[in-house]
Amino acid sequence: MLATSYALIGENVDIVTSSKILAQRDSSNDPKEGYKIFFNLFGLNVNNNCDNACDNSDTGESERKKRYLKNEIIYGETGYFQRDILLTKCFCKNICEKIAHTLIVDEVDNMFIDNANKMLHLSHNIVDMRYLRDLFLQIWVCVNNKIEQYYNDENVDKIRDYILKMIENNDIKVPLTLNEYIKFKCMD
Structure with a gap:
């Protein structure tokens, strides 16, 4: 009902x-x-x-x-x-x-x-994810600097554009298998 x-x-x-x-x-x-x-x-x-x-x-x-x-x-x-x-x-x-x-x-x-033992575990390895370490580190650096540390739309856009430009210039290497995933997540 x-x-x-x-x-x-x-x-x-x-x-x-x-x-x-x-x-x-x-x-x-x-x-x-x-x-x-x-x-x-x-x-x-x-x-x-x-x-x-x-x-x-x-x-x-x-x-x-x-x-x-x-x-x-x-x-x-x-x-x-x-x-x-x-x-x-x-x-x-x-x-x-x-x-x-x-x-x-x-x-x-x-x-x-x-049935408490029926759980979905997200801890399995996705091989290519280890290659995103540099990307995650760069995002961490960006969001913790003194200028962009405050959450607002302008800072989010600046950081996203900066990260995408670094990927485009090959300053951050991203596996081809994860390109679409990263672009999708950047547009969220």
């Missing part, structure tokens, strides 16, 4: 479940266990971000993107939402362009007590 209320006032709703199976079941049109028929009564669309079509290595990203755009309510397990948000925010994939305004956590006790 809560998801329906928020969706009816125009907010997108993500519902985090404790398992992939529950997300698929709850977003289905199964008359005994699914909620799709209920949501459809209110003119709302519902789907999930974790079934086989979403996990397909060739078409999964485009399928998930389509679902986020066409559905007001998305069911999924924590890791699947994390995946899509990280791919959108950090890797410019634009999978979930419409990030939900409302997040409902279903079965909190199961997720945070019984």
Whole structure:
């Protein structure tokens, strides 16, 4: 009911479940266990971000993107939402362009007590990131100097332009595999 209320006032709703199976079941049109028929009564669309079509290595990203755009309510397990948000925010994939305004956590006790070991760890190595050390150091130097140390739009623009010029002049070396990522992050 809560998801329906928020969706009816125009907010997108993500519902985090404790398992992939529950997300698929709850977003289905199964008359005994699914909620799709209920949501459809209110003119709302519902789907999930974790079934086989979403996990397909060739078409999964485009399928998930389509679902986020066409559905007001998305069911999924924590890791699947994390995946899509990280791919959108950090890797410019634009999978979930419409990030939900409302997040409902279903079965909190199961997720945070019984399954506390299900976490997404961001500490794995991304090989090329070690090459960004010089870039990060230069940004640190810029934001800690006496002139640009105060946060405002003018200083942010000056630092961004300076860093991009240093990259362009090869004063800071950046791996080709990260060029698009850096340009995207500079435009945030």
